Amino acid sequence: MERKMRVRSSDVVNFFGYTAGSPIKWKSKWWLEGLQLKVTENGLDDLVAQAYPDEPDHAARFKKDLTAFFTPVHELSRFLVEELTEALGLTRDTFTRHEVTQMNSTGRMNHYPVCSDPDSVLGIPAHGDIQMTSILYQDGAGGLQVLKDDGQWVGIRPEESTLVVNIGDTFMALTNGILRSAVHRAVLNSKKDRYSTVYFYGIDNTTTLTVPPELVTEEHPLKYRPFTVQEHRKYLMENEIPLHGPRHLQIDPDDATS
Numbered sequence: 533m534e535r536k537m538r539v540r541s542s543d544v545v546n547f548f549g550y551t552a553g554s555p556i557k558w559k560s561k562w563w564l565e566g567l568q569l570k571v572t573e574n575g576l577d578d579l580v581a582q583a584y585p586d587e588p589d590h591a592a593r594f595k596k597d598l599t600a601f602f603t604p605v606h607e608l609s610r611f612l613v614e615e616l617t618e619a620l621g622l623t624r625d626t627f628t629r630h631e632v633t634q635m636n637s638t639g640r641m642n643h644y645p646v647c648s649d650p651d652s653v654l655g656i657p658a659h660g661d662i663q664m665t666s667i668l669y670q671d672g673a674g675g676l677q678v679l680k681d682d683g684q685w686v687g688i689r690p691e692e693s694t695l696v697v698n699i700g701d702t703f704m705a706l707t708n709g710i711l712r713s714a715v716h717r718a719v720l721n722s723k724k725d726r727y728s729t730v731y732f733y734g735i736d737n738t739t740t741l742t743v744p745p746e747l748v749t750e751e752h753p754l755k756y757r758p759f760t761v762q763e764h765r766k767y768l769m770e771n772e773i774p775l776h777g778p779r780h781l782q783i784d785p786d787d788a789t790s
């Protein structure tokens with residue numbers, strides 16, 4: 533506990549560091565503790581030094597373990613974004629060229645403690661992820677659910693050696709809604725704790741991003757206005773997200789067709 537307190541978050545927008553319960557000001561309760569990570573050389577050095585100030589061996593091992601997961605997953609994220617971009621008929625680096633530093637991407641480790649009344653509270657309530665893609669590794673406990681178009685929640689069963697890939701709100705808006713940000717949540721169980729680790733691959737936070745003109749046609753008119761990821765993040769931190777994608781970034785926020 534003392535170690536967790538050493539790295540606790542004091543940042544309400546990006547909440548880097550340790551948080552217990554909801555890291556943001558939504559009304560609903562979150563039944564989890566989490567560690568939000570800056571996955572850069574400096575970010576990881578600072579974190580492990582704060583967590584293990586007098587134990588350099590532990591610090592080095594923790595950094596090695598974090599790097600072993602996040603470095604390949606960063607490369608995989610960029611590859612997947614580029615493959616999807618190309619599949620849409622665009623130049624491969626249309627979006628990834630906005631990847632300034634890894635600073636715009638975030639790692640997150642979630643721990644959902646066992647809950648004696650799992651139907652009374654959620655681990656994480658319904659949301660879409662902010663960034664381009666999320667890659668999630670979950671243990672065998674199960675609890676991730678995705679919202680289907682018919683309003684039903686479907687469980688994403690854990691499979692050994694399998695990663696879950698999710699499209700985020702930024703990628704949805706930048707592809708004019710062709711790729712869909714999946715609304716998801718984490719439910720609890722009364723038998724065992726659950727752990728998951730996520731990498732949110734992000735591009736430039738502060739540049740105004742726009743839908744490429746190639747994705748705007750007569751049948752598929754421009755649906756999303758120019759935006760910055762930072763502005764989108766701030767909106768989400770301040771507004772509990774309803775059960776749909778980034779509708780506030782739409783030119784017509786009342787258009788509910790996706």
Ligand SMILES: O=C(O)CCC(=O)C(=O)O
Nearest residue numbers: 640642675676718728730
């Ligand atoms: O733990 C999970 O299955 C979901 C985690 C998640 O949605 C998130 O960290 O954004």
Ligand SMILES: [Fe+2]
Nearest residue numbers: 659660661716
């Ligand atoms: Fe998520």
